[in-house]
Amino acid sequence: MTENTDIPFFELVESMRAMRRLKPDPVPMELIWKVLNAGVQAPSGQNTQPWKFVLVSASEPKAWFADRYAAAMEDRFGLSRDSEKRGVSRRRGQLRAIYHQMDHLQDAPYLLLVCGERDWPFKVAEKDRVGLAPPNYGAVYPCVQNILLACRALGLGAALTTMHQVFEDELHEYFQIPKEFGVVVTIPIGYPIGNFGEVSRIPAEQKTFLNQWGVTSSQ
Numbered sequence: 001m002t003e004n005t006d007i008p009f010f011e012l013v014e015s016m017r018a019m020r021r022l023k024p025d026p027v028p029m030e031l032i033w034k035v036l037n038a039g040v041q042a043p044s045g046q047n048t049q050p051w052k053f054v055l056v057s058a059s060e061p062k063a064w065f066a067d068r069y070a071a072a073m074e075d076r077f078g079l080s081r082d083s084e085k086r087g088v089s090r091r092r093g094q095l096r097a098i099y100h101q102m103d104h105l106q107d108a109p110y111l112l113l114v115c116g117e118r119d120w121p122f123k124v125a126e127k128d129r130v131g132l133a134p135p136n137y138g139a140v141y142p143c144v145q146n147i148l149l150a151c152r153a154l155g156l157g158a159a160l161t162t163m164h165q166v167f168e169d170e171l172h173e174y175f176q177i178p179k180e181f182g183v184v185v186t187i188p189i190g191y192p193i194g195n196f197g198e199v200s201r202i203p204a205e206q207k208t209f210l211n212q213w214g215v216t217s218s219q
């Protein structure tokens with residue numbers, strides 16, 4: 001699918017799936033700036049805008065990242081890097097897509113590292129602040145969501161990933177990311193192989209109580 005910025009908002013939201021199969025075809029930088037500028041429209045506490053991006057497009061760092069990502073998937077989830085050892089019988093669609101992403105991450109035109117400035121939550125008293133503060137997740141996630149929606153609007157595939165946390169120290173060193181920032185999310189971006197489809201979610205009516213916990217709209 002090519003650029004289509006005319007998708008009605010609700011259709012956009014309802015079809016913004018994790019797109020893990022990406023074509024290696026180049027994506028114009030102009031589109032990436034659109035995506036990133038949608039990201040930075042997000043709200044943040046006191047408008048501090050504590051996000052920074054590392055946009056990786058060069059082959060060597062992408063291959064470096066992909067190698068560690070696959071190792072982390074194997075280590076944490078037992079997803080074998082060796083396709084011979086995976087077995088084929090009961091592999092579900094999402095798992096197949098995860099394997100595809102694991103095998104082809106280096107081929108995505110872009111890997112976007114979304115970083116957040118570290119900050120202590122208010123409830124952590126100053127005397128209890130030991131070591132590094134966590135990255136400002138609360139502010140970074142609205143930015144990430146805007147990025148994912150903008151990708152969808154432009155016909156770009158993208159998927160939120162967090163597995164880099166397993167090798168975050170190495171990641172910091174490799175990309176020279178200062179300690180004051182944590183890498184919150186990594187988003188591979190490219191034109192999708194396959195179609196955008198409706199997401200599968202439990203309707204809000206089944207997740208909502210009215211006035212008091214436990215009271216649903218059907219009561």
Ligand SMILES: Cc1cc2nc3c(=O)[nH]c(=O)nc-3n(C[C@H](O)[C@H](O)[C@H](O)COP(=O)(O)O)c2cc1C
Nearest residue numbers: 016017018019020098101159160161162163199200
């Ligand atoms: C906090 C968070 C962490 C996630 N981490 C990963 C991840 O490491 N790898 C991945 O492939 N998807 C990751 N996802 C994407 C989810 O797996 C995905 O949104 C969910 O399975 C629903 O699938 P869908 O978006 O395709 O409908 C993450 C999503 C969130 C919100």
